[in-house]
Amino acid sequence: MPFDTVLNCRRPVTEDDVERExxxxxxxxxxxxxxxxxxxxxxxxxxxxxPTVERHPRDPYSIDPWNLNILPLHPxxxxxxxxxxxxxxxxxxxxxxxxxxxxxxxxxxxxxxxANYQHFGAIKTWYGIxxxxxxxxxxxxxxxxxxxxxTQPDLLFQLVTLMQPEKLKQAGLRVYALDQRAGQFVITFPxxxxxGFNHGFNLNEAVNxxxxxxxPFGEAGVERLQAYxxxxxxxxxxxxxxxxxxxxxIKTARWLAPALTRMVDRYxxxxxxxxxxxxxxxxxxxxxxxxAGEDATH
Numbered sequence: 001m002p003f004d005t006v007l008n009c010r011r012p013v014t015e016d017d018v019e020r021e022x023x024x025x026x027x028x029x030x031x032x033x034x035x036x037x038x039x040x041x042x043x044x045x046x047x048x049x050x051p052t053v054e055r056h057p058r059d060p061y062s063i064d065p066w067n068l069n070i071l072p073l074h075p076x077x078x079x080x081x082x083x084x085x086x087x088x089x090x091x092x093x094x095x096x097x098x099x100x101x102x103x104x105x106x107x108x109x110x111x112x113x114x115a116n117y118q119h120f121g122a123i124k125t126w127y128g129i130x131x132x133x134x135x136x137x138x139x140x141x142x143x144x145x146x147x148x149x150x151t152q153p154d155l156l157f158q159l160v161t162l163m164q165p166e167k168l169k170q171a172g173l174r175v176y177a178l179d180q181r182a183g184q185f186v187i188t189f190p191x192x193x194x195x196g197f198n199h200g201f202n203l204n205e206a207v208n209x210x211x212x213x214x215x216p217f218g219e220a221g222v223e224r225l226q227a228y229x230x231x232x233x234x235x236x237x238x239x240x241x242x243x244x245x246x247x248x249x250i251k252t253a254r255w256l257a258p259a260l261t262r263m264v265d266r267y268x269x270x271x272x273x274x275x276x277x278x279x280x281x282x283x284x285x286x287x288x289x290x291x292a293g294e295d296a297t298h
Contacts, residue, residue, distance in 0.1 A: 015123060015179060018199045022100055026162055037198075038096030039103070042087050043069075046094060049119040049205050066185070068092045068207045071115055078210040078218075081242040082234050089233055092207040097124065097198030104159045105141070105195040107134065108188065109233050111221035112208040116186045121202025124180040127165050131191030131217070133173050140171040154228045162195060180204075190217035212255040215240075219262065237263055 025033050050067045051059040061067055065074055072079045072090040085091050089109065099122070108114050111131075118124060129137050141156065142149050144163060149155055165175040180186050182202075188194050210218065222236045240259050243252060 015125075015199065018099070019125060022197050023164055025100070027164065033100060035098055035100045035102075037098065037101035038094070039101075040088060041094040041096065043092045043094055043205065044085075044087065048092055049094070049117075049203065050092075068115060068117060068205055072207050072209045074209065076211055078212060078215065078239060078243065079208070081239045081246065083238075083242065084234075086233050089208045092205050095204040095206065097121070097200075097202045097204070099200045100197055102162070102197045103195060104162050105137075105193050106156065106159050107131075107191055107193050108208060109221070110208075110225075110236070111190040111214070111217040112210050113190060113214060114188045114206060114208050116180070116188075116204055116206040118180050118182050118184055119203045119205060120182045122198060122200030124186075124196060124198050124202060124204060126178050126180060126186055126194060126196040128176045128178075128188065129168070129193040130174055131189055134191045134193060136171070136173055137168065137193050140168060140173060143171075154230065157228065157230060190214055191220070212252075215255055215259050219259070 025031055048069055050069055051062040052069055053062045056062045063070060065071060069092060071077065074080070079090050082090060087093070089112070138156065141161060141163065144167070145155075145161075148161075152158070155161055165177065168175050178186070218236050218239075222232055225232050240256065240263060243256055244260065
C-alpha cells in the first residue's frame with residue numbers, strides 16, 4: 001500500500017495510484033505484468049446482462065431503447081437495414097476485466113458509434129480523442145514508432161498499441177479521460193480513437209449503433225478498410241439500397257439522397273477508370289478484333 005508522508009502511515013490505494021502504476025508499467029522496458037481479460041465474449045452464447053424478450057417477456061427493460069440488445073436495431077439506427085446479425089456490432093459482446101486488463105488505442109469498425117455499459121465491478125478508465133483529430137493521432141503514432149508501421153501498416157487495426165495521453169497532448173492532440181462506474185454508459189462517437197484499462201474485476205457489455213448522421217462516416221470507414229485491404233463487416237452500399245427499398249419517407253430521404261448520389265458518382269467514376277484501362281489482349285498497333293480484314297466474321 002502507498003505511504004502517507006504526512007500521517008506517517010500507509011494509506012488506501014486511490015484511483016490515481018492505480019492509474020499512475022498502470023502507465024509506469026506500460027512505459028517500463030524491464031518489468032512484465034501478465035493479466036487476463038475476458039474480451040469479445042459473445043452474448044448469444046454466454047448470455048447478455050440485459051433482459052431479453054425471449055427470456056424475460058414481461059420485463060419492461062427487455063424492450064427499453066437503452067437495452068444493448070435493442071439499441072442497434074432501434075428505429076433510428078441504420079443497422080436495422082442490415083439483413084444479418086453481426087456479433088460484436090449489432091449483437092452485444094461481454095468484457096470481463098481484472099486489474100490492468102487493457103483495451104489499446106482504436107476506433108470502431110466502419111467508424112460507428114458504440115455504447116458500453118458497466119454492469120458491476122471496479123472502475124474502467126477511458127481515454128478518448130475526438131474524431132476530428134483522428135488523422136493527427138495516426139500521424140503521431142506513425143512518428144513515435146515508424147519502424148513498426150513500416151512492417152505492419154495496419155498496426156492500429158490490431159489493438160496492440162498504447163501511448164501515454166501526456167505524450168499525445170504534447171503532439172498537439174486533444175485527449176480526454178473519464179472513469180466509468182457500475183450502472184454507467186460510455187458512448188464513443190464516429191472515428192474517435194479510445195483506449196483504457198480496468199482497475200479491478202468488472203463486467204461490461206458493448207454494442208454499436210448508427211443514427212443517420214453516422215452515414216458519411218460509415219462511407220469513409222469503408223474507404224479506410226479498402227485502403228488497408230481489410231474485410232468490412234457489412235456492405236455499406238447494400239445498407240443504403242435496402243433503406244431506399246424499405247422507406248420512402250421525407251425524413252429518410254434527407255440523409256439517404258445525398259448518400260445515394262455519392263454512391264452513384266463513385267460507381268460511375270470507378271467504371272470510367274476501368275473502361276479506360278487497355279485490355280491486355282488489345283493490339284497496340286490498332287489491330288484489334290474489330291479492325292480485322294473484310295473476311296472477318298462478326
